[in-house]
Amino acid sequence: MNNVLKKTGMMMAMAAIISLGASCSDDNNENQSGDNALSVNEQKMEAITNQYVTNTIYQTYGAIADATNQLYENLAAVTEKFKTDPQSVSQSDIDNICQIFLEAREEWEKSEAFLYGAATDFGIDPHIDTWPLDADGLATALKNADQVAKLEGEDGIAYAGGKLGQELLGFHGIEFIIFRDGANRKIADLRAEETNEAFTKIGAHVTGLQELIYATAVAGDLRDRCFQMEVAWNADAPQSHINRVEEVELPFTVNGGSKSYGENMLAAGKAGSTYASWQEVMVTILQAGCENIANEVANTKIGNPYSGEDVNYIESPYSHKSFIDFHDNILSIENSLYGGRKADGRDTSKSIIQYMKDNSYPSLASLETAVAEAIAALETCQSTLGSFVQNVNNTLVGEAQKKVQILDDELVKAAGWFATQK
Template identity: 25%
Template sequence: MFKKSCLSILVSVTLLSACGSDNDDDNTSFDFDATPMITNLTEDVIVAGYVDLNTKAEAFVAAITTLSTDKTEANLAAAQQAWKNVRQPWEQGESHIFGPVDSLGIDPHLDSWPLNTSDLEDLLSSQSSFTADGVRNSNDDVQGFHTMEFLLFGDGVEDNTKAITEMTDLEIEYLASAAEVFEGYTQDLEDAWLVASDANNASSEAYKDYLLETDNEVYSSQVGVVEELINGLIGIVDEVGNGKIAEPFGSDIDNTDTSLVESQYSWNSLADFTNNIIGVQNVYRGEFEDAADAQGIIDFVSATDSELATRIDDEISAAIANIKAIAGTDDLPFRQAIGDADARVRIQTAIDSLTLLQASLENDVLLLLNEWNVQ
């Protein structure tokens, strides 16, 4: 992560230098004080999102504990909903998946995909008990979101409504251990942003301070911070359009691959994709949940081109709407939609809208860094 950030800064400095040293003579240059925007996005979008993630992880652990002590359909349903609840802030947070989530290796611990179902089933058939330490020391592909999803919802082929009678005591024990490990990592992530970015050095700076107080070993100026934020948006739009949706979608209806559908066990895929782009909207608008009227990337763009700022905001909204529309009136889960002729038309529309949005972010927004007179 640190090397990537420094490289980004060098690229930005090179691009800015190419525009000429005297910005006052550049008719395309614009002034913008990024401090309020960076402060809001750091404190009230990114950090607030990780706090929400950790809070919901704690609630998820509590739901699994209840299920462990009282094996009922109602408690299983509550645990399934708690999994979906904690999935939401994680997916929205993929719009800014830099910093400790990368440098501390938390992303693969929480969200490795595909799940190694063979190894997981071997563990369940070969061991008589499980502990949090044992799960923590296992490979990433048998812990995290999708391990817990598989245990809670089943294989997702015919339905996503696993019955409590299908869940063994050993599965619940593994689930409880995995949930405990999971919550430990979300706590580490919150602490890294708010307390100390290096888990082995309590006196290290909170990662948020690197963004708020530039001219440090991570970001030499606000240019690097804003570039990091914009590249985060580009990265997740690319991943959703060209990876999460396009890869299982295939070249035609005879070349789909349901094994590539993320969150297929819970049939939560479309919610995942939607939340990914809502995360883009959060950073672009500078809003998280009910917060509003605070600065986001839209204000940076508006400082030079208000029409462009509005157009991109509309493209984000369109991408969200088009992803939601994939389900159609039959409320098809994504793993079934890729094999449905009518749904494939809607999927292609969603892909096209994401392609358009990615191009706008790359060609119209990122290049504004070359014209910005940094305050």
């Protein structure tokens, strides 16, 4: 996601107000067995939240952390080989890095339905996923031999994260180095000088080694910030990840306190939690999480280029994986609604969808249809068109946008309904 979640604060405030009103209702004690006992519905919401935090958020952030760590290690190893002998680096080395990048990218896009929390509070989202890449700025940076030297080695990670600026960091900086025109970068091109117009117009004679040094430093910073998200949510993240976050002095607790974001959400309604009720948690998942990314996919990621408002506002323009990015964003919504990731312990019996079934939500069929049709429309774009870059005005793109807009509307309705639950 390119921008900080501008609407999140407003939505979460609204959620708090709505859910507070619901919790103060005269019949809120319905189905309770004690003064402070949870209603039957609240018990279900608590179980849903446990499943959501454990099998959607923890699993996804763990996968992102592992994939970005592997990406950094592989880039660092290939860069060292390239320093010694560029001829020793093969096309398969580059292809392997590209594959790892795409795996990391997939996991990140599958997390965008829960960008509220650590990803926003610590500015991680814009730090690692701002586009378009500032190609002119990158050309200037890599033309400067002293700056490239500062990007080398372990110290280069901190230099990249602190000095380059978000338009040169994250996924899209790495993407520029290892992909071009929808294909893996050719090793022959990396053995020569950079020919991108942003470089040639200022006479920047930048080598593939300099580009790989830059990509390695940025990948290290990307890994560190993904470790930060994982550790911030999951107090039981791998100790090596916790140690790294502490080493580079990145914050990882809620409001500087002792709770992780997972612990905070799982303590809803208790002293010390920022969530006043389980209803507020449900509204947050649906509106600050799912609806927020549906809105962005429909009206910004697809909408800006498709409408002509900004034809250059294209996510993943070098790998041509935009449709896959959008598709994975909707899968992040599906995982949030249906009780987790399919491959990692999904349990629909403890899901928002099942709760809606049990409580006769009147628009459930419309919501489920909207999820399925949005996913299908984006799969059609990918299989039929392949590249969003080359087909921004295609009618299939417009149809996909409408399907995601319908999903957006259904999520708004669902959040409003959940706010009335007791």
